[in-house]
Amino acid sequence: PRPSASWAAAAWFSSAWLADSVNFVPAGQKLHVASGGSATPPPPPPLEQQRDTIFALSSGAGRSAVAVVRISGPGADAALRRLMLANAALPPPRAAALTSLQAPDGTGMLDRALVLRFPGPRSFTGEDCAELHLHGSPAVVRAVLGALGMLRLRPAEPGEFSRRAFDAGKLDLTQVEGLADLLAAETESQRRQALLHSTGAVRRQHEHWRQTLLTCLARLEAVIDFGEDEEIADDVAAGVLPLVQALQQEVEGHLAAAAGGELVRSGVRVVIVGPPNAGKSSLLNLLAGHEAAIVSPFAGTTRDPVTVQLELGGVKVMLTDSAGLRRTQCPIEAEGVRRAVAAAQQAHLVLHVSDAAASSAEEAPDEGAGESMPELPLSPHAVHMRVVNKADLLGSRRTAAGPAAGAAAAAAAAAASSGGGSLVPAGVQAACVDESREGAAAGAACSTTAAAASAPPRMQQGAAPPAAPDSADRQQNFAAPAAAGMHLVSCQTGEGIEQLVAALKQQVLALVGQSGDAGFSGALVTRARHRHHLGEAVAAMRRYKAAAGEIELACEELRAAARSLGRVVGAIDVEEVLSSLFEEFCIGK
Numbered sequence: 001p002r003p004s005a006s007w008a009a010a011a012w013f014s015s016a017w018l019a020d021s022v023n024f025v026p027a028g029q030k031l032h033v034a035s036g037g038s039a040t041p042p043p044p045p046p047l048e049q050q051r052d053t054i055f056a057l058s059s060g061a062g063r064s065a066v067a068v069v070r071i072s073g074p075g076a077d078a079a080l081r082r083l084m085l086a087n088a089a090l091p092p093p094r095a096a097a098l099t100s101l102q103a104p105d106g107t108g109m110l111d112r113a114l115v116l117r118f119p120g121p122r123s124f125t126g127e128d129c130a131e132l133h134l135h136g137s138p139a140v141v142r143a144v145l146g147a148l149g150m151l152r153l154r155p156a157e158p159g160e161f162s163r164r165a166f167d168a169g170k171l172d173l174t175q176v177e178g179l180a181d182l183l184a185a186e187t188e189s190q191r192r193q194a195l196l197h198s199t200g201a202v203r204r205q206h207e208h209w210r211q212t213l214l215t216c217l218a219r220l221e222a223v224i225d226f227g228e229d230e231e232i233a234d235d236v237a238a239g240v241l242p243l244v245q246a247l248q249q250e251v252e253g254h255l256a257a258a259a260g261g262e263l264v265r266s267g268v269r270v271v272i273v274g275p276p277n278a279g280k281s282s283l284l285n286l287l288a289g290h291e292a293a294i295v296s297p298f299a300g301t302t303r304d305p306v307t308v309q310l311e312l313g314g315v316k317v318m319l320t321d322s323a324g325l326r327r328t329q330c331p332i333e334a335e336g337v338r339r340a341v342a343a344a345q346q347a348h349l350v351l352h353v354s355d356a357a358a359s360s361a362e363e364a365p366d367e368g369a370g371e372s373m374p375e376l377p378l379s380p381h382a383v384h385m386r387v388v389n390k391a392d393l394l395g396s397r398r399t400a401a402g403p404a405a406g407a408a409a410a411a412a413a414a415a416a417s418s419g420g421g422s423l424v425p426a427g428v429q430a431a432c433v434d435e436s437r438e439g440a441a442a443g444a445a446c447s448t449t450a451a452a453a454s455a456p457p458r459m460q461q462g463a464a465p466p467a468a469p470d471s472a473d474r475q476q477n478f479a480a481p482a483a484a485g486m487h488l489v490s491c492q493t494g495e496g497i498e499q500l501v502a503a504l505k506q507q508v509l510a511l512v513g514q515s516g517d518a519g520f521s522g523a524l525v526t527r528a529r530h531r532h533h534l535g536e537a538v539a540a541m542r543r544y545k546a547a548a549g550e551i552e553l554a555c556e557e558l559r560a561a562a563r564s565l566g567r568v569v570g571a572i573d574v575e576e577v578l579s580s581l582f583e584e585f586c587i588g589k
């Protein structure tokens with residue numbers, strides 16, 4: 001079951017933050033003032049605006065062994081007292097107590113539950129909190145939530161507990177985001193990355209960066225404030241520049257890894273494309289471990305893209321099978337092809353699957369044919385891998401014509417699916433086969449496959465029983481195409497699949513920025529919001545270099561960079577410049 005709806009909060013929260021102005025000050029946090037101004041303590045909130053007490057089911061909905069209901073606000077203890085027997089004492093802070101919960105309207109016992117209290121400010125929200133660990137049936141949960149409603153507590157809005165935690169300064173923005181990611185984590189890499197954010201590692205890193213900027217700023221402002229002569233000003237500026245440059249490079253390094261961090265969250269999109277009947281759906285089913293897509297000997301079986309979710313090397317992968325690429329008179333199939341092309345354009349990794357048997361020398365498209373094929377415009381940023389399927393059908397050709405023929409067949413098959421000889425096709429031609437023009441070849445391929453499919457499985461190994469070269473032989477025969485980034489496989493016999501999965505995993509890990517076997521520790525930049533603010537910080541640091549001669553302008557750029565870093569974590573304490581200044585310089589001197 002999904003965690004409580006409160007986790008829609010993260011998205012709402014980030015957008016609320018983005019909408020806020022530069023001077024956004026979370027309630028309960030320090031008031032931020034411009035450098036040179038004076039700090040005014042925030043007024044205490046008026047009594048009538050004091051928070052109400054909220055409650056919600058914090059564990060998943062539905063039947064479970066235990067359900068956790070959380071209460072937060074000034075009325076938490078009073079609510080507990082009303083639910084407990086008159087003579088029962090409230091449990092001590094942070095200790096679980098087995099308690100009988102009673103309906104406040106006197107209708108009897110609600111449940112026998114474990115109750116915990118977390119008096120503020122040492123609680124998740126900073127307010128008085130309580131947790132009721134109930135028997136996890138929908139009826140018990142409903143009865144207890146109803147009872148809390150009777151006590152005039154308010155059901156929590158989505159994300160309201162986290163919002164209160166943020167307002168109380170318990171969590172910064174990256175921790176709130178990390179917490180949301182942690183609750184949504186499906187893979188090992190997502191779990192690790194979310195933990196990095198939720199435990200405050202990202203906040204600490206940003207604070208460290210911001211502190212460096214504020215230190216630089218303090219030095220420059222001292223020159224302005226104390227009107228040092230030009231020589232000293234130049235010396236101070238020369239001392240600050242390498243610090244800013246080093247920081248800029250460090251932030252740029254993290255920005256370069258941003259794509260990987262975002263991919264870990266969203267999942268790597270892998271799309272299988274190729275001509276009809278190449279075995280795309282068979283490959284999807286094999287990788288998914290279940291029959292997700294329909295496989296049939298008829299070309300043009302798949303129409304809608306079929307997506308399954310996998311975990312490769314601890315990374316979430318969305319694997320999509322698509323319609324066979326060809327020109328067709330059938331409007332439904334044509335729509336399928338359009339969707340296949342669209343999916344391939346959005347892919348991070350494209351698997352170009354072709355049929356080794358159909359693309360042997362006699363069936364390979366002629367030179368001119370490629371030009372009349374429509375373009376499959378693929379992102380040059382995507383990774384492209386070639387998969388030549390139905391290796392089992394090559395057996396007899398390999399023995400008849402020798403290794404070279406096999407290699408040529410595999411290469412021709414790859415060419416048929418990607419339209420070129422290189423691993424990463426630029427403006428890939430392709431993969432489309434003109435149904436009408438191809439005519440006889442398509443028909444032949446179809447009828448051959450259809451005959452094979454209707455025959456007992458052993459017969460599908462090929463019309464003439466191959467001499468069955470051992471696997472070492474095959475490796476040798478196809479060493480050349482494999483080195484060129486091709487994978488010769490058979491979805492039917494499983495040949496080459498293990499190697500393909502290993503190669504796929506390697507590419508996926510490379511895409512998220514992880515190489516080798518070292519555990520994935522997570523990226524610092526995992527959202528467009530982080531990328532935006534860090535990009536702004538880098539831009540300001542670049543401008544700082546350009547403006548270094550004009551000390552006031554240069555200071556302004558450093559302030560802008562610090563503000564951008566502050567926005568990532570949701571705090572912009574320009575006032576800290578003042579304390580830095582006093583720490584660095586002896587005023588009395």
Ligand SMILES: Nc1nc2c(ncn2[C@@H]2O[C@H](COP(=O)(O)OP(=O)(O)OP(=O)(O)O)[C@@H](O)[C@H]2O)c(=O)[nH]1
Binds near residue numbers: 277280302389492
């Ligand atoms: N001999 C042999 N047949 C295979 C292999 N892989 C798939 N086939 C057969 O090839 C035919 C087409 O397979 P599909 O997986 O439906 O092919 P597809 O590329 O998804 O086809 P479309 O959806 O029509 O584009 C089926 O009869 C499969 O059983 C293989 O490795 N060897």
Ligand SMILES: [Mg+2]
Binds near residue numbers: 281295323
């Ligand atoms: Mg298919």
